[in-house]
Amino acid sequence: MRTQISSLKSKDLLGIEPLTSEEITLILDTAEGFKEVSERPVKKVPALRGQLVINLFMEASTRTRVSFEIAEKRLSADTLNFAASGSSVEKGETLIDTAENLMAMAPDMIVIRDKHPGAPKMLADRLPASIINAGDGAHEHPTQALLDAFTIRERLGRLHGVNVSIIGDIAHSRVVRSNIHLLTKMKASVTVAGPPTLIPAEIERLGVRVVHAIDEAIEGADVIMMLRIQLERQGKLSFPSLREYYNTFGLTPQRLRRAKESVIVMHPGPMNRGVEIASDVADGPWSVILEQVTNGVAVRMAVLYLLGGAHAAE
Amino acid sequence: MNVKKRLLDGARMNRAIRRMAIETVEKNRGTKDLIIVGIRSRGVPIGERIAKEIEEMEGHPVPFGILDITLYRDDLTTIAPQPVVKPTKLPEPIDDKIVVLVDDVLYTGRTVRAALDALIDFGRPRAVMLAVLIDRGHRELPIHADVIGKTVPTDADEVIKVRMAELDGEDEVLIMEK
Numbered sequence: 278m279r280t281q282i283s284s285l286k287s288k289d290l291l292g293i294e295p296l297t298s299e300e301i302t303l304i305l306d307t308a309e310g311f312k313e314v315s316e317r318p319v320k321k322v323p324a325l326r327g328q329l330v331i332n333l334f335m336e337a338s339t340r341t342r343v344s345f346e347i348a349e350k351r352l353s354a355d356t357l358n359f360a361a362s363g364s365s366v367e368k369g370e371t372l373i374d375t376a377e378n379l380m381a382m383a384p385d386m387i388v389i390r391d392k393h394p395g396a397p398k399m400l401a402d403r404l405p406a407s408i409i410n411a412g413d414g415a416h417e418h419p420t421q422a423l424l425d426a427f428t429i430r431e432r433l434g435r436l437h438g439v440n441v442s443i444i445g446d447i448a449h450s451r452v453v454r455s456n457i458h459l460l461t462k463m464k465a466s467v468t469v470a471g472p473p474t475l476i477p478a479e480i481e482r483l484g485v486r487v488v489h490a491i492d493e494a495i496e497g498a499d500v501i502m503m504l505r506i507q508l509e510r511q512g513k514l515s516f517p518s519l520r521e522y523y524n525t526f527g528l529t530p531q532r533l534r535r536a537k538e539s540v541i542v543m544h545p546g547p548m549n550r551g552v553e554i555a556s557d558v559a560d561g562p563w564s565v566i567l568e569q570v571t572n573g574v575a576v577r578m579a580v581l582y583l584l585g586g587a588h589a590a591e
Numbered sequence: 592m593n594v595k596k597r598l599l600d601g602a603r604m605n606r607a608i609r610r611m612a613i614e615t616v617e618k619n620r621g622t623k624d625l626i627i628v629g630i631r632s633r634g635v636p637i638g639e640r641i642a643k644e645i646e647e648m649e650g651h652p653v654p655f656g657i658l659d660i661t662l663y664r665d666d667l668t669t670i671a672p673q674p675v676v677k678p679t680k681l682p683e684p685i686d687d688k689i690v691v692l693v694d695d696v697l698y699t700g701r702t703v704r705a706a707l708d709a710l711i712d713f714g715r716p717r718a719v720m721l722a723v724l725i726d727r728g729h730r731e732l733p734i735h736a737d738v739i740g741k742t743v744p745t746d747a748d749e750v751i752k753v754r755m756a757e758l759d760g761e762d763e764v765l766i767m768e769k
Contacts, residue, residue, distance in 0.1 A: 283673060283674070283675050284673055303675075306675070307675065307676050309677075309678060310659065310661075310675075310676035310677045310678050311676065312678070313678035313679055313680075314662075317679075317712060317713060318712070318713065318714065319712040319713070321712070322662035322663065322709075322712070323662065323663060323708070324661075324662040324663075324667055352662075579676075582662075582673065582676065583673055586667060586673040
């Protein structure tokens with residue numbers, strides 16, 4: 278058996294940074310059991326029956342919210358979706374007041390997405406419910422990193438020693454931050470690449486190699502993770518034009534030839550075809566992008582299950 | 592915990608499992624539509640051995656599967672730490688088949704209740720039978736075994752420990768005292 282421990286230390290999942298490599302392995306091993314549930318004729322188990330999970334999405338999200346909701350339903354939890362638009366938040370209520378009001382309805386877990394880094398931590402410190410961070414600003418997006426790791430482990434059989442190159446907007450990405458923490462804890466080698474304006478200073482201190490040419494990042498990679506260029510930031514682009522970005526950093530089949538033959542290409546979505554990734558790559562044999570989506574449900578079920586039961590400390 | 596008594600050694604366990612295999616075939620008048628399903632953890636090696644005995648007796652293999660019941664336990668939210676979840680693996684659809692559930696010890700019956708719930712999420716078997724190596728009594732639910740390796744009257748403060756070579760390095764059944 279690979280798992281050495283059988284529970285997580287914290288009542289919350291706020292990020293990858295506080296987790297140990299044993300805890301990460303436990304979540305990934307548990308997710309294997311849950312992946313099987315999604316392949317059954319009846320895709321539902323009674324594990325979290327009677328538990329209430331509130332999905333508090335203060336920032337737009339489709340994929341993550343839907344994925345969490347499916348995971349919750351497959352575990353038989355009751356779910357309630359709360360979005361910022363059209364709610365009391367628009368009338369000026371603070372996040373703490375909103376959360377305390379929701380807490381008065383006794384949820385067991387709260388899944389939160391917020392544009393402010395640290396918002397999940399603020400709730401976790403104040404509320405007895407388990408808090409799951411579904412993305413907080415440019416800080417962390419732990420379940421995305423976990424599903425990425427699950428996909429790599431499923432495809433390559435391990436994380437240790439795997440060469441992972443992450444290419445794109447490194448500066449604004451919470452996905453990158455969580456992935457760097459996870460992959461370095463699991464002893465993978467991480468390379469980041471992108472325009473200098475999109476790479477934060479001193480990111481090497483997190484234990485990654487920085488290169489500025491995409492070909493250098495692709496050379497010898499086992500895994501290539503493409504990041505989304507955030508088109509909503511068009512007004513203050515950190516590079517001259519989208520076409521120039523594609524020409525310099527877009528992942529094309531020609532460029533991919535430098536990678537290992539067995540290379541897999543990942544993308545956390547949503548993709549901008551023809552900006553950071555060519556359609557031929559996104560739909561090509563290297564792509565595991567849709568597997569990532571499938572695995573996301575299993576990984577989120579594992580997290581909900583591990584946080585949703587009794588806690589040893591209580 | 593102290594060992595009070597060794598109930599079965601390896602040779603006696605093997606004879607018990609062989610007899611369970613014979614009884615399973617007898618009760619079903621053959622192996623038609625039979626699927627052997629071991630309940631994790633100790634039900635798996637016992638079920639595998641029953642399936643192997645049947646294959647040797649009848650000259651053809653019987654399908655074997657593994658059921659993980661963790662998510663169906665009635666004490667899931669009250670036990671800590673959480674039990675580790677593993678995949679269920681069934682070799683073929685169970686609709687209209689005769690499923691023989693295999694476990695090591697039948698005690699309160701709650702594991703079997705959970706196993707029945709889990710099984711029914713995979714389809715509608717024609718019948719479900721229960722085969723256990725040890726029946727120790729003290730049922731809390733209306734559940735009985737169809738095939739039993741050994742019946743042992745026990746006190747509630749005793750613990751039956753089944754050790755299997757595949758998982759524990761040795762075949763034996765012990766009565767332990769708390």
